[in-house]
Amino acid sequence: MKTNLLLALLGLFFISSGFVGGAGTTGTGGDQYHQASTANGNFDFFRTHRQGRSGATATWGFSSGSAVLGFVLEKTYEDPADPYANWETIAVLPYSATKSYKHTDSNVFPGYISYKVTAMMTNGASVTSVVSTLHIVSH
16 A cells, blocks of 8 residues: 555656756755755755766655655756756655665766755655755766
8 A cells, every 4th residue: 555655646746746846956066075955854964976987876864754655866957946947757765764865876977967856755745855966077
């Protein structure tokens, strides 16, 4: 039942995310490491950093435990403040009892890449992190 609910909520999220712009604020960072401040109450932190020559890693913590079904990690090469920016889903992670979550995006290209993570809650709501932007220079 919980799996079906998670899939239904994620499907609803994917459909609605095409019509709603990204939330949060844009940060700037070098090509090595960037930590976005968390203005949202449930995200303890959200960090992105370059992973070698061909990747970027996003790490986040979330404090609202059992009320979470899972997380959706997205990226864009467009202006993250643009409500019509195309956000690509790169990972869907289920909730676990860990204090932090991590995903490495091995498919990155040179330029500015913005990431955000959305927590899908058991009550149907969602909480979106601030946006974290990396600058990847040519390989």
